[in-house]
Amino acid sequence: MKEYDIIIIGGGSAGLAAAITAYDEGIKNILIIEKEKYLGGILNQCIHTGFGVHEFKELMSGPEYAERFITQLESRKIPYLLETVVLSIDENKNVYYSSEKEGYQVVHTKAIILAAGCMERNRGAIAIPGDRCSGVMTAGIAQRYLNIDGYLVGKRVFILGSGDIGLIMARRMTLEGAKVLGVAELMPYSNGLTRNIVQCLNDFDIPLYLSHTITKTVGKGRLEQIEISAVDKNFQPIKGTEKTFDVDTLLLSIGLVPYNDLLDAFHLQSNPKTKGAIVNESLETFCPGVFSCGNVLHVHDLVDYVTREGRKAGHNAVRYVKGELHHEQAEIKIVAGKGLGYIVPNYLQPSNLEDKLTLNFRVVTPYSDKKLIVKLNGTIIKSVFRPHMLPAEMETMDIPKDLITVSSGELSVEVEGA
Amino acid sequence: MYDVLIIGGGVIGCSMAHELAKYQLKIILLEKGLDVCEATSMANSAIVHSGYDPLPNTLHATLNVEGNKMMDQVCHDLDVEFQRIGSLTLAFNDEEVATLNDLIKRGQQNGVPVELWDKEKILKEEPCINNGVKKALFAPTCGIVNPFELTIALMENAMDNGAELALNHEVTKIKKVKDHFEVTCANKKVFEAKIVVNAAGLFSGKIAEMIGNKDIVIRPRKGEYYVLDHFEAPFIHHTLFPCPTNKGKGVLVTPTTHGNYLVGPSSEYTFDAGDVATDSNDLAIIKTKANAMVNNIPFNQMIRVFAGDRAVPQTASGDFIVEEDKNNPNFYHAAGIQSPGLASSLAIANRLRELMEKHNKFSLNKNYVPTRRPLIRLNKKSIEERQKLIAKNPKLGKIICRCEIVSEGEIVDIIHRNCGATTIKGVKKRVRPGFGKCQGGFCEALVLHILARELHQDLLDIDYGAPGSYILLKKTKEEGEH
Numbered sequence: 001m002k003e004y005d006i007i008i009i010g011g012g013s014a015g016l017a018a019a020i021t022a023y024d025e026g027i028k029n030i031l032i033i034e035k036e037k038y039l040g041g042i043l044n045q046c047i048h049t050g051f052g053v054h055e056f057k058e059l060m061s062g063p064e065y066a067e068r069f070i071t072q073l074e075s076r077k078i079p080y081l082l083e084t085v086v087l088s089i090d091e092n093k094n095v096y097y098s099s100e101k102e103g104y105q106v107v108h109t110k111a112i113i114l115a116a117g118c119m120e121r122n123r124g125a126i127a128i129p130g131d132r133c134s135g136v137m138t139a140g141i142a143q144r145y146l147n148i149d150g151y152l153v154g155k156r157v158f159i160l161g162s163g164d165i166g167l168i169m170a171r172r173m174t175l176e177g178a179k180v181l182g183v184a185e186l187m188p189y190s191n192g193l194t195r196n197i198v199q200c201l202n203d204f205d206i207p208l209y210l211s212h213t214i215t216k217t218v219g220k221g222r223l224e225q226i227e228i229s230a231v232d233k234n235f236q237p238i239k240g241t242e243k244t245f246d247v248d249t250l251l252l253s254i255g256l257v258p259y260n261d262l263l264d265a266f267h268l269q270s271n272p273k274t275k276g277a278i279v280n281e282s283l284e285t286f287c288p289g290v291f292s293c294g295n296v297l298h299v300h301d302l303v304d305y306v307t308r309e310g311r312k313a314g315h316n317a318v319r320y321v322k323g324e325l326h327h328e329q330a331e332i333k334i335v336a337g338k339g340l341g342y343i344v345p346n347y348l349q350p351s352n353l354e355d356k357l358t359l360n361f362r363v364v365t366p367y368s369d370k371k372l373i374v375k376l377n378g379t380i381i382k383s384v385f386r387p388h389m390l391p392a393e394m395e396t397m398d399i400p401k402d403l404i405t406v407s408s409g410e411l412s413v414e415v416e417g418a
Numbered sequence: 419m420y421d422v423l424i425i426g427g428g429v430i431g432c433s434m435a436h437e438l439a440k441y442q443l444k445i446i447l448l449e450k451g452l453d454v455c456e457a458t459s460m461a462n463s464a465i466v467h468s469g470y471d472p473l474p475n476t477l478h479a480t481l482n483v484e485g486n487k488m489m490d491q492v493c494h495d496l497d498v499e500f501q502r503i504g505s506l507t508l509a510f511n512d513e514e515v516a517t518l519n520d521l522i523k524r525g526q527q528n529g530v531p532v533e534l535w536d537k538e539k540i541l542k543e544e545p546c547i548n549n550g551v552k553k554a555l556f557a558p559t560c561g562i563v564n565p566f567e568l569t570i571a572l573m574e575n576a577m578d579n580g581a582e583l584a585l586n587h588e589v590t591k592i593k594k595v596k597d598h599f600e601v602t603c604a605n606k607k608v609f610e611a612k613i614v615v616n617a618a619g620l621f622s623g624k625i626a627e628m629i630g631n632k633d634i635v636i637r638p639r640k641g642e643y644y645v646l647d648h649f650e651a652p653f654i655h656h657t658l659f660p661c662p663t664n665k666g667k668g669v670l671v672t673p674t675t676h677g678n679y680l681v682g683p684s685s686e687y688t689f690d691a692g693d694v695a696t697d698s699n700d701l702a703i704i705k706t707k708a709n710a711m712v713n714n715i716p717f718n719q720m721i722r723v724f725a726g727d728r729a730v731p732q733t734a735s736g737d738f739i740v741e742e743d744k745n746n747p748n749f750y751h752a753a754g755i756q757s758p759g760l761a762s763s764l765a766i767a768n769r770l771r772e773l774m775e776k777h778n779k780f781s782l783n784k785n786y787v788p789t790r791r792p793l794i795r796l797n798k799k800s801i802e803e804r805q806k807l808i809a810k811n812p813k814l815g816k817i818i819c820r821c822e823i824v825s826e827g828e829i830v831d832i833i834h835r836n837c838g839a840t841t842i843k844g845v846k847k848r849v850r851p852g853f854g855k856c857q858g859g860f861c862e863a864l865v866l867h868i869l870a871r872e873l874h875q876d877l878l879d880i881d882y883g884a885p886g887s888y889i890l891l892k893k894t895k896e897e898g899e900h
Contacts, residue, residue: 134882222887
């Protein structure tokens with residue numbers, strides 16, 4: 001059986017960063033396994049600009065951003081497999097994969113980095129009422145058809161959900177000659193980045209219907225009409241508020257979910273909020289030597305943060321391979337306090353901390369001029385003022401190592417006054 | 419001139435084709451959709467009922483019990499997934515216990531093995547059932563079948579034995595001409611046949627009307643369902659029914675042959691036979707009913723909802739209509755095939771063939787092959803077998819669907835078989851890409867490309883399922899354009 005030090009599952013932004021970091025820190029026996037024809041992951045179909053603001057201090061398209069990392073990877077001659085799908089992994093860190101070229105293979109590795117990204121929530125997951133016609137599809141698949149295959153999916157379009165992909169597609173399809181009649185968002189606020197609301201909807205006079213949802217789809221073969229309704233506080237449609245639109249396409253941009261199926265085999269509990277793995281400060285799952293990073297861990301809104309998390313997973317996988325990571329009984333539980341939807345990581349082994357603990361989280365509702373308070377076993381150890389916080393934007397915070405003075409208990413982050 | 423023309427490619431029409439293909443007959447099946455198994459046969463509970471429930475001496479009772487018994491051999495020969503997992507019909511109060519006792523007697527009259535289980539036994543076998551349960555009727559012969567696979571395999575086998583299939587052929591007119599029938603389709607094609615079988619499901623009343631029979635009136639009754647994902651540890655092991663009422667069998671919870679779970683159906687009349695729209699209120703009611711019966715149903719693992727229409731005959735008994743037309747000899751109806759239609763399908767075909775033989779002489783087809791080439795089913799193979807198969811056909815190594823682990827080789831195989839897939843949904847029904855939790859998010863585009871390539875069609879011409887259900891509208895830039 002072939003032996004590796006680190007196998008990275010997924011050759012997108014998280015996997016590429018993890019591989020480069022691991023290589024630069026001295027582990028050369030690495031393999032990246034990618035299911036698509038090209039490295040780069042979902043960046044390849046994101047031909048709009050807006051990537052790299054933090055990482056490169058410039059604005060670039062998705063493929064350009066990916067290219068920077070692919071070049072670094074190629075120059076290091078880090079091996080990768082394309083059009084290869086990992087079917088399962090086991091506790092002994094055997095990786096089972098399949099491809100046309102190599103067939104069905106089993107290889108062994110010391111560490112695994114899960115970096116397979118996320119999937120879009122779809123029509124089934126939210127049970128949209130109505131006919132089972134074609135033309136109701138996720139924004140991402142329409143984006144793929146348009147940007148990779150070169151086909152437009154429809155000419156009169158409505159969008160459910162104000163997630164970023166939906167907003168980007170509203171602009172993209174308008175530019176290709178389709179008419180986008182509106183975007184309906186269940187929440188009373190948008191779920192996309194502010195810049196996308198401005199640049200993709202406002203600039204094209206596309207109306208955004210907040211607190212609205214789709215209450216009917218009509219069509220025998222292809223979609224012909226949709227009905228939207230306003231919703232009440234409990235998200236239930238309000239009778240009498242129905243509006244209909246004659247459209248051939250309904251794009252769904254209703255959220256992303258980590259595609260975390262490989263960990264299912266371990267019967268590990270996943271984080272019920274993120275649907276990703278439960279990890280410690282080093283991004284290691286309950287299975288020692290198996291790390292998770294990027295959108296398979298929790299959904300990010302900026303690729304720059306995915307890259308950063310990939311690097312961290314790569315770095316810690318190297319520490320694991322070198323025997324530098326500890327697995328002690330005592331740990332600090334990290335919890336999302338009032339006002340937070342989720343927090344990553346979920347627990348902390350203080351002895352593994354190098355200089356700081358990085359926390360990523362999202363708020364449950366928009367806040368302005370609020371303090372974030374960090375408590376360790378009930379005592380406030382840090383507070384930070386944030387002028388604006390939105391559920392659509394991931395928040396991040398570093399806690400210096402010297403503030404962590406205990407080795408067990410609970411660390412929580414909350415929005416003051418939430 | 420065809421010997422037999424069958425109208426409708428549901429499980430009844432395809433069972434008929436399969437049954438008659440054993441004889442030296444020229445057979446054609448006309449289907450209005452782009453695939454067989456597109457309506458009632460596609461969207462149902464996928465249960466092969468045991469037959470304890472129908473009133474004795476009805477067609478429901480006799481054909482269900484007979485059809486249930488025939489299922490093992492046919493599914494074995496045609497490589498169709500079928501498991502006799504047994505059903506439990508649950509009583510939660512004294513009134514329901516009394517009903518169960520009646521049903522036990524009815525089951526015995528119908529010749530169906532039945533047992534009465536007490537609470538302890540029930541909770542031992544199915545710990546998830548609500549603690550308030552009192553008794554259960556256990557019917558060991560109840561099974562689950564993959565209804566798409568069954569219908570498709572029946573047609574594929576019929577075609578392997580010479581039967582023909584014409585998709586996208588909607589019958590609009592039938593004319594009796596001396597000793598045969600002239601059947602006209604919406605696309606203007608005309609077929610002549612000595613014997614015609616009306617197996618048009620929800621539209622069987624309409625077809626009957628075309629030869630002047632106004633007695634067959636069918637109303638669609640809709641049933642909505644939740645589909646849950648498959649997960650490592652199964653939470654139930656039997657098909658679980660509530661106590662039946664005069665409204666039907668009620669909301670059931672059952673595993674499927676792929677380890678998914680179905681929760682449903684609702685039951686409400688609808689006016690449009692194509693109406694398979696789902697409704698939030700109906701679905702909410704299903705959830706409440708199911709939760710009253712089974713604890714902790716993992717609704718967070720829901721991957722889809724769907725609805726199907728049952729063809730309910732507007733007669734006093736509601737029984738199946740399996741007969742020769744009263745005024746048109748050699749015109750046969752299999753109409754009003756509501757539940758337990760799937761369980762009865764093979765027996766219905768058998769019964770119709772017997773009726774035909776009363777005044778037609780059929781001779782056996784000596785070259786008849788009862789088996790179908792098995793599906794590849796890579797997932798069920800050992801690592802060594804998998805490697806061997808991939809060495810012979812590398813496309814079996816290329817995984818297209820990650821959720822259900824389906825390879826390109828398997829998709830290509832089911833496109834090129836008899837009764838092969840021509841649509842995205844056709845591929846999905848045969849080898850499952852799109853059935854998993856991403857619902858085609860990852861694989862739909864890949865399946866679209868494979869279909870276009872294998873069928874030598876433009877990407878724009880591939881439909882999702884029904885006629886007109888295109889996926890791509892137009893190419894954004896022609897060659898050389900920028």
